Amino acid sequence: MPTVGVKRNLLFQALGKTFTDDEFQRLCFEFGLELDEVTTEKQMISKEQGEDSALLAGASEDVIYRIDIPANRYDLLCLEGITLGIRIFQEKIQPPQFKCIKPPPDQIQKMYVKPDTAKVRPHVVAAILRNLHFTQDSYNSFIDLQEKLHQNICRKRTLVSIGTHDLDTVEGPFYYDAKSPSDFKFVPLNQTKECDGNGVMELYSTHAQLKQYLPIIKDSPVYPLVLDSNGVILSLPPIINGDHSKITLKTKNVLIECTATDLTKARVVVDTIVCMFSQYCKEPFTAEAVEVVTADGDSIIYPDLAYRDEVISANTANAIIGIRESPESITKLLNKMCLKSELNAENIKVTIPPTRHDIIHPCDIYEDVAIAFGYNKIPRTLPKTNTIGEQQPVNKLSDLLRAPIAQAGFTEALTFSLCSRDDISTKLGLQSINEVPAVHISNPKTLEFQVCRTTLLPGILKTIAANKKMPLPLKIFEVSDVVIKDATAEVGARNERRICAVNCNKNAGFEVVHGLLDKIMMLLEVPWNPNKTPKGYYLQACEDPTYFPGRCATIICNGNDIGKIGVLHPNVLHKFELTNPCSSVEINIEPFV
Amino acid sequence: MDLKKKLFEEIKAVESLSTLSFAKSHSIPHQDVVGALKSLEMVADGFLKTEISQSHSLELTSFGCNLIDNGKSPEFALFKRVEGLQGGVHRKILQDEGLFESFNYAKMLGWVDMDQNQNVISKKEVEEDICLLTLQKLAIDPNLKPSSLILNILLRRKALKKITTKYFIVQKGPNFKFNLKEQVTELTEDMIKRGIWKDLSFKKYNFIGGAVSGGHLHPLLKVRAQYREKFLEMGFTEMPTNQFVESSFWNFDALFQPQKHPARDAHDTFFLADPAYCSKLPEDYMQRVKQTHESGGGTGSLGYRCKWSEEEARKNLLRTHTTAVTARMLKNAADMHPFRPVKYFSIDRVFRNETTDSTHLAEFHQVEGVIVDYNLSLGDLIGILHSFFLKLGIASLRFKPAYNPYTEPSMEIFSYHAGLKKWVEVGNSGMFRPEMLEPMGLPSDVRAIAWGLSLERPAMIMYGIDNIRDLVGHKVDLKFIRETPICSI
Numbered sequence A: 001m002p003t004v005g006v007k008r009n010l011l012f013q014a015l016g017k018t019f020t021d022d023e024f025q026r027l028c029f030e031f032g033l034e035l036d037e038v039t040t041e042k043q044m045i046s047k048e049q050g051e052d053s054a055l056l057a058g059a060s061e062d063v064i065y066r067i068d069i070p071a072n073r074y075d076l077l078c079l080e081g082i083t084l085g086i087r088i089f090q091e092k093i094q095p096p097q098f099k100c101i102k103p104p105p106d107q108i109q110k111m112y113v114k115p116d117t118a119k120v121r122p123h124v125v126a127a128i129l130r131n132l133h134f135t136q137d138s139y140n141s142f143i144d145l146q147e148k149l150h151q152n153i154c155r156k157r158t159l160v161s162i163g164t165h166d167l168d169t170v171e172g173p174f175y176y177d178a179k180s181p182s183d184f185k186f187v188p189l190n191q192t193k194e195c196d197g198n199g200v201m202e203l204y205s206t207h208a209q210l211k212q213y214l215p216i217i218k219d220s221p222v223y224p225l226v227l228d229s230n231g232v233i234l235s236l237p238p239i240i241n242g243d244h245s246k247i248t249l250k251t252k253n254v255l256i257e258c259t260a261t262d263l264t265k266a267r268v269v270v271d272t273i274v275c276m277f278s279q280y281c282k283e284p285f286t287a288e289a290v291e292v293v294t295a296d297g298d299s300i301i302y303p304d305l306a307y308r309d310e311v312i313s314a315n316t317a318n319a320i321i322g323i324r325e326s327p328e329s330i331t332k333l334l335n336k337m338c339l340k341s342e343l344n345a346e347n348i349k350v351t352i353p354p355t356r357h358d359i360i361h362p363c364d365i366y367e368d369v370a371i372a373f374g375y376n377k378i379p380r381t382l383p384k385t386n387t388i389g390e391q392q393p394v395n396k397l398s399d400l401l402r403a404p405i406a407q408a409g410f411t412e413a414l415t416f417s418l419c420s421r422d423d424i425s426t427k428l429g430l431q432s433i434n435e436v437p438a439v440h441i442s443n444p445k446t447l448e449f450q451v452c453r454t455t456l457l458p459g460i461l462k463t464i465a466a467n468k469k470m471p472l473p474l475k476i477f478e479v480s481d482v483v484i485k486d487a488t489a490e491v492g493a494r495n496e497r498r499i500c501a502v503n504c505n506k507n508a509g510f511e512v513v514h515g516l517l518d519k520i521m522m523l524l525e526v527p528w529n530p531n532k533t534p535k536g537y538y539l540q541a542c543e544d545p546t547y548f549p550g551r552c553a554t555i556i557c558n559g560n561d562i563g564k565i566g567v568l569h570p571n572v573l574h575k576f577e578l579t580n581p582c583s584s585v586e587i588n589i590e591p592f593v
Numbered sequence B: 001m002d003l004k005k006k007l008f009e010e011i012k013a014v015e016s017l018s019t020l021s022f023a024k025s026h027s028i029p030h031q032d033v034v035g036a037l038k039s040l041e042m043v044a045d046g047f048l049k050t051e052i053s054q055s056h057s058l059e060l061t062s063f064g065c066n067l068i069d070n071g072k073s074p075e076f077a078l079f080k081r082v083e084g085l086q087g088g089v090h091r092k093i094l095q096d097e098g099l100f101e102s103f104n105y106a107k108m109l110g111w112v113d114m115d116q117n118q119n120v121i122s123k124k125e126v127e128e129d130i131c132l133l134t135l136q137k138l139a140i141d142p143n144l145k146p147s148s149l150i151l152n153i154l155l156r157r158k159a160l161k162k163i164t165t166k167y168f169i170v171q172k173g174p175n176f177k178f179n180l181k182e183q184v185t186e187l188t189e190d191m192i193k194r195g196i197w198k199d200l201s202f203k204k205y206n207f208i209g210g211a212v213s214g215g216h217l218h219p220l221l222k223v224r225a226q227y228r229e230k231f232l233e234m235g236f237t238e239m240p241t242n243q244f245v246e247s248s249f250w251n252f253d254a255l256f257q258p259q260k261h262p263a264r265d266a267h268d269t270f271f272l273a274d275p276a277y278c279s280k281l282p283e284d285y286m287q288r289v290k291q292t293h294e295s296g297g298g299t300g301s302l303g304y305r306c307k308w309s310e311e312e313a314r315k316n317l318l319r320t321h322t323t324a325v326t327a328r329m330l331k332n333a334a335d336m337h338p339f340r341p342v343k344y345f346s347i348d349r350v351f352r353n354e355t356t357d358s359t360h361l362a363e364f365h366q367v368e369g370v371i372v373d374y375n376l377s378l379g380d381l382i383g384i385l386h387s388f389f390l391k392l393g394i395a396s397l398r399f400k401p402a403y404n405p406y407t408e409p410s411m412e413i414f415s416y417h418a419g420l421k422k423w424v425e426v427g428n429s430g431m432f433r434p435e436m437l438e439p440m441g442l443p444s445d446v447r448a449i450a451w452g453l454s455l456e457r458p459a460m461i462m463y464g465i466d467n468i469r470d471l472v473g474h475k476v477d478l479k480f481i482r483e484t485p486i487c488s489i
Helices: A008-015 A021-031 A041-049 A054-058 A079-089 A115-119 A136-151 A197-203 A210-216 A263-280 A314-321 A327-336 A362-373 A393-407 A457-465 A510-523 A570-575 B003-013 B019-026 B030-041 B062-070 B074-082 B091-097 B100-108 B130-140 B148-156 B189-194 B219-233 B283-295 B310-314 B323-335 B378-391 B434-440 B456-463 B478-483
Strands: A003-007 A034-040 A063-068 A099-101 A109-113 A123-129 A160-166 A174-179 A223-227 A233-236 A254-260 A286-288 A290-293 A299-302 A308-313 A340-344 A347-352 A474-485 A493-504 A537-541 A547-557 A560-568 A582-588 B016-018 B048-060 B112-114 B119-122 B160-172 B245-247 B272-274 B316-318 B342-351 B363-374 B397-401 B407-417 B422-432 B446-454
Touching: A003 A008, A003 A079, A003 A136, A008 A063, A008 A079, A021 A034, A021 A079, A021 B397, A034 A041, A041 A054, A079 A136, A079 A263, A079 A327, A109 A123, A115 A174, A123 A263, A123 A290, A123 A299, A136 A160, A136 A263, A160 A233, A160 A263, A174 A254, A223 A254, A233 A254, A254 A263, A263 A286, A308 A314, A308 A362, A314 A327, A314 A347, A314 A362, A314 B378, A327 A340, A327 A347, A327 A362, A362 B397, A362 B407, A393 A474, A393 A493, A393 A510, A393 B219, A457 A474, A457 A493, A457 A582, A493 A510, A510 A547, A510 A560, A510 A582, A547 A582, A560 A570, B003 B019, B003 B030, B003 B160, B016 B019, B019 B030, B019 B160, B030 B048, B030 B160, B048 B062, B048 B130, B062 B130, B074 B091, B074 B100, B074 B112, B074 B119, B074 B130, B091 B100, B091 B119, B100 B112, B100 B148, B130 B148, B148 B160, B219 B342, B219 B363, B219 B378, B219 B456, B272 B316, B283 B310, B283 B434, B323 B342, B323 B363, B323 B434, B323 B446, B363 B378, B378 B397, B378 B407, B378 B422, B378 B446, B397 B422, B407 B446, B434 B446, B446 B456
Parallel strands: A099 A286, A109 A174, A109 A290
Antiparallel strands: A003 A063, A034 A063, A123 A254, A123 A286, A160 A254, A174 A223, A223 A233, A290 A299, A308 A347, A340 A347, A474 A493, A493 A582, A537 A547, A547 A560, A560 A582, B016 B160, B048 B160, B112 B119, B245 B316, B342 B363, B363 B446, B397 B407, B407 B422, B422 B446
């Protein structure tokens, strides 16, 4: 969930009212926002960089509200959007009407897309804000909004990246092209020296923010570029803009270009920037069109700023929410949410503005009715659904066995399903992980999350190792799932419910875990079968590197191998940093479900 | 005769007895006498009447003993050095000779003084070394009371130290008996068989319990048992969540979670290297999901208006929520004709590839409940949540609009925390989107309301734990498992 920091005095100024923190928190709550933190720039810097940061000296002590914004509400990612949304919600103002002004064909700015861009980043969308007046605060907000969009809908610039330029420093028509990294040169934003594509990669390879974006195009044979008619490079998306066309406080006319791998999202991003900042234009809430000519020669006019109608039924809205509002009242509620609505016989025609790209289905409109009505005013009812409850048999069996095992003197552990490769292989005396049918994780952040466990034993041994201060004997058990690779399963792996118990004492006490096995089998009504016929259970001596030679057996139950019992090998104990002998039993209980 | 008996005989004989003088007169360590007294007190309530008291005495330190051996106090030595010398001796010289350090004390005694030129001079005739004499007398009789000036000097010189001893004044109590029977500790089989218990006197109990042997269930699973019970009491059926490996299709796509959603980043989700892909997806259903993602597929939605990739959907992962299983169950419910309403729940592990800290682990337990029926409303969801949380002892709830890719409307659940004095988030809820339900083939007036929360968080609050690793995983203290109370929600 994105968090936006706004200065409290600017926010209250824009809302035309002063609130206490609690009052503002309540307002946010109703509207679906959350006042996450009340802080200052100074506090934020000292929290992030420490008390002795050099930046502290110049930091402001103005109170900042950090507000959590729902992940799909791109229109609330800046002060301008939040205040617009709240003021409409409070019925202080009507939603503005956004308009795209299309200059005559000979005056419209054009952006030509070259075919090579298809190899790296095929789409571009653009718009112009004319006669804009920036203040320091609105300028900062403009930059912050781009950063928030980059982090969220643009998915860290992979899907969309935004470039904004001082239109008066460049000359159309513009070109969106892609060139080999060594075939162009420009001065990147706030730099003094010219460099080519490779130079840019090197320049920013250690840059705290920008280095994360380099891999998006680094290995591409061509790098995308936005150029003007004189060959001036406006930007190298998604990395950096050129210094030449950078916007400043004095900029009056802003060219917005969004290059993208996802055209829909680029159109949403351009709409959002335009809607948020066109209020500062001489003619508020308007943007000037840019004609994008695709490589195929198609001509498209941006920004969309499209209004879309959706017809909903008041009855359905009432039924879904569980309220009984008149159609008139529902239209009023929708107007509070920026959705202009009017009655249309039995139905309601809802006009969805270009700020509300989150609305893709009538259910999104029903939600807005519910929010405007107030979630906490909806009458409580109980579903009439009459059903008989039932347990999952494997969970029921597990619980039926856990209690008697604890009664038998064993204490229950609850350990992780994920572990290192060594935990389930070499530490258990196996030669390599290849001997284990384990599920491997492709992107673990630490060694603890390399594989899913295939046995419960390592978790219990680690539990014992972490509890050496406890008096002996330690008798520990766990009833949980392991994960086994299995080509016959739909996803190629399956869970298996196991019981594992370990006795750790001054001597191994094989008879202790054997006694527990006998007890479990007695509870499951499986008879001891010394004759080794398919009925009942018995132990079949075996060799296994996890166990001490001659002190290990396979547990055969009704003819099937269900697990192992034995005295752990001293090498295994050593690898788990244990000094006392241990005996263990582990069985699969799924055959008994 | 043992000490206890000796002490008993003495108490019998005298009006009142001091343990300290008893110890001294019998040359027994005082602490042994106190031990015997405690044991006598246990004979019966009111057997003895004891009163605690303190005695102070003086004891020579090793430094004090050395002075006696030397036969001269440093003060007297200083005095002797300067006695009768006209103009005295300069402090520098005395410092070099190691005599000056006692100047202040000798001055307090009025033996010496210093002139303006820092010469130390003698003040009067001094016949005897009163410091030494006092120490010598104290060595013989520690109860001697020296003058406060001398005592003060000797204490500050650390030649003496004060000793405080706690002792008891013992008298016969109201239940004192002149005959002390032999006391036994335990009632034994032999005593019962022979009937001799009647003639024996039993030691009084101190009522301190011993440790119970036996095993213990894990605290988090005790909480899980209660949550399961609540759902079962409310008629919910448990879902088969014993499948940690899931395909992206069931974990995300079936829930109408876009393929480019940040949750599908490797930063947030554990993808699998092996087995990397699932083998099969239900073909017809997959096509409907694809169309719904791309263009709404007749559900009335715009869809995400970008290409949907089957390969992306086949990528295996460790499920990020149990809602993956819910999706499978809803699909099964949709495949049943006629459709029958269902109520499902589950409590099981889910996995997130997040950086772990004191409140976040890479795996945790998700609690989930879902109701699927004709014409369910948001009011029904609010009502069932109130009933559910009331069972968990939470009476006041508030709901905040929220965003969740697969529910609309979505509500975050807040409850008032009396300890923190604020509203805290306790769970998430919502109504599944039509784009999720319709491709499954559920009738269009069937709606699904669902909610979820973590199991660890309420358990941590319940047991007062700050660090989640103290609750789950191998680092948990077994003593904690042994000592946690029942979960009585």
